[in-house]
Amino acid sequence: MIAEEATLARLMTAAQKGDKAAYNVLLSEVSMWLERYFRKRVPASQQDDLVQDVLMAVHHKRATYDATRPFLPWLAAIARYRWVDHLRKVYKHESDMLEDNDASVDSDEDVVEARVSLERLFVHLPEAQVEAIELVKIDGHSIREASEMTGQSESLVKVNIHRGLKKLAAIVEKAE
Amino acid sequence: MNKNRDNLIAGLTEELAPVRSFQRRDGMALVAVAALVTLAGILVIEGLWVGAFQGEAAPFFWVTNGLLLLLGMASAGAVIAMASPGVGNRHDAPKWSSAMIGVLPLAALISVVSHGGEMTGFNDPYALHCFAASLMAATVTGGALTMWLRRGAPVSHEAAGWFTGIAAGALGTLLYGLSCPVDSVMHLGIWHVAPVAVAAIIGRLVVPRLIAW
Numbered sequence: 154m155i156a157e158e159a160t161l162a163r164l165m166t167a168a169q170k171g172d173k174a175a176y177n178v179l180l181s182e183v184s185m186w187l188e189r190y191f192r193k194r195v196p197a198s199q200q201d202d203l204v205q206d207v208l209m210a211v212h213h214k215r216a217t218y219d220a221t222r223p224f225l226p227w228l229a230a231i232a233r234y235r236w237v238d239h240l241r242k243v244y245k246h247e248s249d250m251l252e253d254n255d256a257s258v259d260s261d262e263d264v265v266e267a268r269v270s271l272e273r274l275f276v277h278l279p280e281a282q283v284e285a286i287e288l289v290k291i292d293g294h295s296i297r298e299a300s301e302m303t304g305q306s307e308s309l310v311k312v313n314i315h316r317g318l319k320k321l322a323a324i325v326e327k328a329e
Numbered sequence: 330m331n332k333n334r335d336n337l338i339a340g341l342t343e344e345l346a347p348v349r350s351f352q353r354r355d356g357m358a359l360v361a362v363a364a365l366v367t368l369a370g371i372l373v374i375e376g377l378w379v380g381a382f383q384g385e386a387a388p389f390f391w392v393t394n395g396l397l398l399l400l401g402m403a404s405a406g407a408v409i410a411m412a413s414p415g416v417g418n419r420h421d422a423p424k425w426s427s428a429m430i431g432v433l434p435l436a437a438l439i440s441v442v443s444h445g446g447e448m449t450g451f452n453d454p455y456a457l458h459c460f461a462a463s464l465m466a467a468t469v470t471g472g473a474l475t476m477w478l479r480r481g482a483p484v485s486h487e488a489a490g491w492f493t494g495i496a497a498g499a500l501g502t503l504l505y506g507l508s509c510p511v512d513s514v515m516h517l518g519i520w521h522v523a524p525v526a527v528a529a530i531i532g533r534l535v536v537p538r539l540i541a542w
Contacts, residue, residue, distance in 0.1 A: 168345065169347065169348050169350050170347050171345060171346060171347035173342050173343075173345050176341075176342050176345050177338065177339075177342040180338040180341060180342065181338060184334060184338065201331060201333065201334060204334065205333070205334060205337055208334075208337060208338065208341065209337075209341075210482070210542075212341045212345075213542075214481070214482035214542070215348055216348040216349060216350055216351055216480075217351045217412060217413045217414070217481050217482040218350065218351075218413070219350060219351060219352075219353075219413050220350055222413075222415060223415075226415040226416040226417050226418075227413070227414060227415050229415075229416045230414035230415050230416050230418075230484050231414060231482060231484070233416070233484070234414070234482075234484040322485075322486070322487075323485060323487060323488070325414070325416075325484040325485060326414060326415060326416055326417070326418040326484060326485055327418075327419070
């Protein structure tokens with residue numbers, strides 16, 4: 154874990170100086186890291202779009218990485234930010250069910266790291282908001298289905314999603 | 330990895346150009362320049378209250394402006410740091426500093442009430458001018474900090490909006506305050522603090538939509 158952090162930080166510092174070879178390796182590594190990071194929190198069919206979205210953000214905002222600080226917290230903040238933004242936009246409710254693809258997991262430690270990283274955001278939300286966001290925004294159920302499954306009224310599901318996403322956006326950096 | 334992503338990575342790699350990494354000292358320099366521009370404007374339009382530097386100012390004048398300076402620096406520092414995101418970052422200094430500045434209006438009210446005086450602070454002929462001029466003075470620092478955030482990658486937009494408003498309001502009021510010879514507790518405690526609160530609200534309402542990325 155420490156070696157990964159140090160390697161990524163070194164590659165990023167080189168990339169900021171214009172080293173294309175280092176940058177290519179960095180983006181490939183970041184791409185794989187993001188896949189693991191989003192695995193449990195984004196439907197498989199949307200993962201690639203989100204990973205590409207974050208890669209673009211990393212590219213455009215690469216100057217904001219401070220070489221004196223760790224790389225992964227910087228990357229995770231950008232990934233969380235784009236993820237919350239993604240949750241706000243996504244409103245599908247048919248075939249985008251989250252798939253259980255543990256078979257392709259690289260290591261248990263990485264899975265724990267990835268889950269905990271995004272799970273930490275949810276820890277700060279009331280259970281009803283987590284439930285509403287998970288069912289509608291992540292699992293892809295409709296508001297009505299989520300209402301039936303949770304016992305919350307449809308209005309309450311909407312309110313919980315709205316408030317939950319607002320809270321998530323506010324704690325992108327804080328929740329660790 | 331799929332072909333689309335490979336192509337994207339190849340494309341991004343191809344267009345890579347060296348960048349200057351965000352440095353906090355650059356942000357501090359930007360705020361310093363904004364403060365100097367503001368001060369120059371105040372010198373030209375209002376002129377400094379020279380008497381303050383010749384021992385004529387009440388101690389409360391220096392206490393108020395000292396607290397505004399601390400609040401402005403703490404908030405500006407937080408905004409500068411917010412341009413470079415990171416999980417685990419904390420930006421608590423402006424919150425404590427804001428609570429600290431809240432003591433001033435409270436002290437003003439208690440002081441007047443406990444002395445059995447009238448609430449003349451609300452009937453202050455200089456109040457509106459100080460209030461408006463402080464807000465005007467805040468615009469330069471506010472603009473500079475917003476520009477800094479737009480270049481950066483802030484991920485906490487609401488907090489960034491609050492802190493930008495507080496920093497701009499505090500530094501603007503401080504700099505304008507150097508020209509204001511009214512040094513009563515009531516005047517300083519109310520009319521040199523209210524602009525900070527209003528600037529904070531303006532920052533919260535305006536800045537987030539300007540820094541989204």
